[in-house]
Amino acid sequence: MWRRVASLSSFLSSYSTSFVAQTASRLNTWESLTTRIAQQANGFIAPKEKTPFITFVLGGPGSGKGTQCIKIVETFGFTHLSAGDLLRREIDSNSADGAMILNKIKEGKIVPSQLTVKLIQKGMESSDNDKFLIDGFPRTEENRVSFEQIIGIEPNVVLFFDCPEEEMVKRLLNRNQGRVDDNLETIKTRLKVFEALSLPVINYYSQRGKLYTIRARGTEDEIFEQVRPIFTAFEACHVSTMILSIQLC
Ligand SMILES: Nc1ncnc2c1ncn2[C@@H]1O[C@H](COP(=O)(O)OP(=O)(O)OP(=O)(O)O)[C@@H](O)[C@H]1O
Ligand SMILES: Nc1ccn([C@H]2C[C@H](O)[C@@H](COP(=O)(O)O)O2)c(=O)n1
């Protein structure tokens, strides 16, 4: 790619005298000509837009998704978009949907997909990064299909934090972050929703060979040592693809 850019710039500079000047006067200004050439060259050479690298982070309530996302961000430079955090921010901002979202979260139920996907979309669009961890999403088949329809991109990686139920309940009851859904009654519903609606999504990605299952017991660091090699391998693969494409250009 960079070689084509280099040869184009020498092509442009060799044309920087009489021919271009005459053409420019025909087009009124030199600026409009150079701007147009730059725009056309850009469209010709550069890919239209880089497709982001998307990781969905799944697991039952309290399985440690958010905790591990922080470590992945620190180590691999992803942008973390937690669906639950985006929804809680929507409640705090007193938006029109705030009351409905609060009720769903209090009951441990799932917010309509379109709304959640739009919040994720906003988060992605307002970031300069091209690597995203989408945490706690998709929670249902409807979530998954809605993301495909609205965003139009498939995830590259799906992480599943597989944690025994009694461990998840213990962690949630000790979380102490003032969450309205960290009480035994709501936790029971969240676990049922996870089993009935989220496990089918996990199976879907397993069948497509995208699922990486992490045994989510042990210390946070021990669990991260299962996560690390997955992203290290993807990074190495990305670097070798870049080297190969430079050699092919
Ligand atoms: N390996 C671990 N061992 C013990 N406690 C942990 C571990 N990982 C996370 N925790 C604690 O468990 C609680 C839940 O973790 P976390 O918030 O990361 O879970 P989550 O999967 O994001 O849950 P939710 O779906 O409810 O958002 C937190 O208080 C966290 O500090
Ligand atoms: N895709 C999602 C993600 C979250 N919610 C709602 C319902 C969850 O119980 C709640 C908290 O999410 P968490 O922070 O535990 O990931 O937010 C949803 O409706 N859809």
Ligand SMILES: [Mg+2]
């Ligand atoms: Mg979380």
